[in-house]
Amino acid sequence: VTESRSYRRVLLKLSGEVFGGGKVGLAPDVVRGVAQQIAKAVRAGSQVAVVVGGGNFFRGAELQQQGMDRTRADYMGMLGTVMNCLALQDFLEKEGIETRVQTAIAMGQVAEPYIPRRAIRHLEKGRVVIFGAGAGMPFFSTDTVSAQRALEIKCDAVLMSKSGVDGVYDSDPRTNPDAKKLDEITYGEAIQQGLRVVDAAAFSLCRDNKLPMVVFGMEGEGNVVRAIRGEKIGTLVTA
Ligand code: UDP
Numbered sequence: 001v002t003e004s005r006s007y008r009r010v011l012l013k014l015s016g017e018v019f020g021g022g023k024v025g026l027a028p029d030v031v032r033g034v035a036q037q038i039a040k041a042v043r044a045g046s047q048v049a050v051v052v053g054g055g056n057f058f059r060g061a062e063l064q065q066q067g068m069d070r071t072r073a074d075y076m077g078m079l080g081t082v083m084n085c086l087a088l089q090d091f092l093e094k095e096g097i098e099t100r101v102q103t104a105i106a107m108g109q110v111a112e113p114y115i116p117r118r119a120i121r122h123l124e125k126g127r128v129v130i131f132g133a134g135a136g137m138p139f140f141s142t143d144t145v146s147a148q149r150a151l152e153i154k155c156d157a158v159l160m161s162k163s164g165v166d167g168v169y170d171s172d173p174r175t176n177p178d179a180k181k182l183d184e185i186t187y188g189e190a191i192q193q194g195l196r197v198v199d200a201a202a203f204s205l206c207r208d209n210k211l212p213m214v215v216f217g218m219e220g221e222g223n224v225v226r227a228i229r230g231e232k233i234g235t236l237v238t239a
Helices: 028-043 060-065 070-094 116-124 142-152 187-192 200-209 223-229
Strands: 009-014 047-052 099-103 128-132 157-162 184-186 213-217 235-238
Touching (some): 009 223, 028 047, 028 070, 047 070, 047 116, 047 142, 060 070, 070 128, 099 116, 142 157, 142 200, 157 200, 157 223, 187 235, 213 223
Parallel strands (some): 009 157, 047 128, 099 128, 157 213
């Protein structure tokens, strides 16, 4: 069992649900708290890239159920993630941390385009790079994009923060009161057992490329810093 992991560069996935504080829209105090934790880790020397979700604004699949065209709804979802990116950028800069937002959909007035080699340079200079607009493609999720970005910019691990659950369980803890939290699991086991805390596409991308993942809960003081530092938290998923 791995006691402590030491990461130089990580990809942190933050869900939109967290940014909304459980509601539609933005909960600035929550975003400030997350920014303070990221700032602390960066000051201590970690290189941090972030993928931000957008579930606090729109989810394509939900809008589709309400009668919208799926692809157009997915683009709305992607645009929502960019609003969260700008909020995180603002609070990080208030903490004195330099940041760059890079988006998968071009919008030059608010963000750089996604340029992986430039993102790596930013990280090497101690800037936090915040990736918005997902993959820029409908039918993808920000979990899958997190795995892809982590691989492309050569992160040591992808840290999947979740709200309302503190790791991977052997069955859904929201429906099964006897569900047990796992300290470690392999991607193969997670996929085979149909554990859906993270998308199967993200699991399989990480498995095929041997990228470790930590699934951890946002609830709990300092959890983001702990995950970035490689402390034993949540569930470690490995190939
Ligand atoms: N989305 C997409 N392609 C992507 C990433 C996101 O179409 O590459 C859309 C999709 O509609 C999704 C929404 O953006 O529902 C918000 O992202 P997600 O649901 O992953 O956010 P989270 O649940 O992490 O807040």
